[in-house]
Amino acid sequence: MLVGCSLNNAFAFCPSRHTSYMEAGNHTEESQFLLLGLSEHPDLQPLLFGAFLSMYLVTVLGNLLIILAVSSDPHLHTPMYFFLSNLSFVDICFVSTTVPKVLVNLQAQSKDISYTGCLTQVYFFMIFAVMDGFLLTVMAYDRFVAICHPLHYMVIMNPRLCGLLVLMSWFIIFLVALVHILLLRRLTFCIGTKIPHFFCELAQMIMVACSDTLVNKIFLFVATALLGVFPLTGILLSYSRIALSLMRTSSAGGKYKAFSTCGSHLSAVSLYYGTSLGVYLSSDGTHSPQRSSAASVMYTVVTPMLNPFIYSLRNKDVKGALGRLLSRGAPCP
Template sequence: MELSNDTKISEFLLLGFSEEPELQPLIFGFFLSMYLITVFGNLLIILAVSSDSHLHTPMYFFLTNLSFVDICFTSTTMPKMLQNMRTQSKVISFAGCISQMYFFLLCALLDDFVLSVMAYDRFVAICHPLRYTVIMNPQLCGLLVLVSWIISVLNSMTQSLMVLQLSFCTDMEIHHFFCELNQIVGNACSDTFLNDMVMYLAIVLLGGVPLAGIMYSYSKIVSTICRISSAQGKYKAFSTCASHLSVVSLFYGTSLGVYLSSAAPLNSHSSAVASVMYTVVTPMLNPFIYSLRNRDIKRALKRIIGIPVM
């Protein structure tokens, strides 16, 4: 693909959430706290799993990958937003905007794939427990993560290169707190039909297929749990996947809500607010969901902190 970008501007304006200057310090403190909690909480999960040999299993291998991706996910958008709030500036360079969009697409799709791989892991563990160690071997686990990275990189690169083909003339305002793909494409003054088709095709294939896999996995899991005779056995089986199901519901519920409502005007303030749920809130809640519902993680965290483990 030959690059022929006729862009006549060198920067965009990220309008963010509030036009009232007196609210900016409050919003800055709120998002700074959320970002620090996200980074610190997910780093603790990674440290807990890597420091405890009992957690070196496929489930926790995927969990550390999810925590790493969540740190990168929020770090693509939050630092720039916080910097603009701190300096009372709304400017982001054209190159910076394209780079932010590239890494955002990469991390969002990786989150999607890792969640689907974790659902498959729970499906094998509950529906085929005797074959679990044979099926979920280290080679397959590594391959699943590697393929997720390759597909995510290729998608992000394709979308970014196609945006570079567009021309941007006078409309520099992005009614969002980061450079989201549909916001940038909507500001182009050249034909965006091909960009729109590729963008929605990617949403259907790369978003819909993993979601269908997750739904299939959990339908089989629920069917298997219902056939367990003892109440204690049902509770134990359900508790092993309840945390992951909570994260899946948060991520897909909010992200699909944003993209399925993309027919709304591009300057919709509600779209930016809704995006906070899956770009900021969900990565922040993941460590709490997994640590509070998982005894192994809680034991490992207590060892790190220095609390005696009973």
């Protein structure tokens, strides 16, 4: 029973119910959490290291190629590919928030992460995870305008609006994440607290705190509802309008063209929200921490890795731009 932890310090020693409590005082920055990871079996550590390293390299390389292809090809200087390059940038930052620390811990056979490092990881993880959803929502609106209002597409989706949508998304997410961190800093954590995950995640941090977390839980619920439900509602509304527009279209060629432009985005949306839902369901108290962590790998690592393949394999423009980019970089025979 974690009673008696001081609320005035980030850490307190909480060994047992009958042991006196000692405040950590000015040693907060030296205190550490223990990340339990995916498995404690020593034989699996090299396999996990190889898997995470491979997925990380593929993710960074694939998304970097998308950014270079969009920036180097004038034919791709359109709103849709502007948002796609932003999505690729966010995916690179997303995996870079968690995977490098996982690789370091696996290589060093260590589970430690500092208090400051943990809060930093929580902050940036929230930013890039939510930004993924915001960008997918903006891209759905872009497809709605392109299909339902094609004659006014370039007027509506002008560069100023595109930039404003992205900047507003960043501003909202930075602000909400900052409030989460400020609330998290109010909590007290016991020295040597074990986090049943392979990275510091907000909900897990609230669960392992040894002080009152009611305010944190309320704000987490409200922020999740606003930043999760509203973007998904925007995507559903956009595609419902697209579906109604296509039903009124008699041309089979027009329907096929519209479907081909939306197919990649629908695949990315399904992957993002499907894995997110899997993490939510696996986080239920009836599931083990290992199962929850395994589900989080799909959400935090696999999804950003697959996005470049989804947009390049199903999109002739991106495939053409990638081919021209790689041919320019190839040495002359």
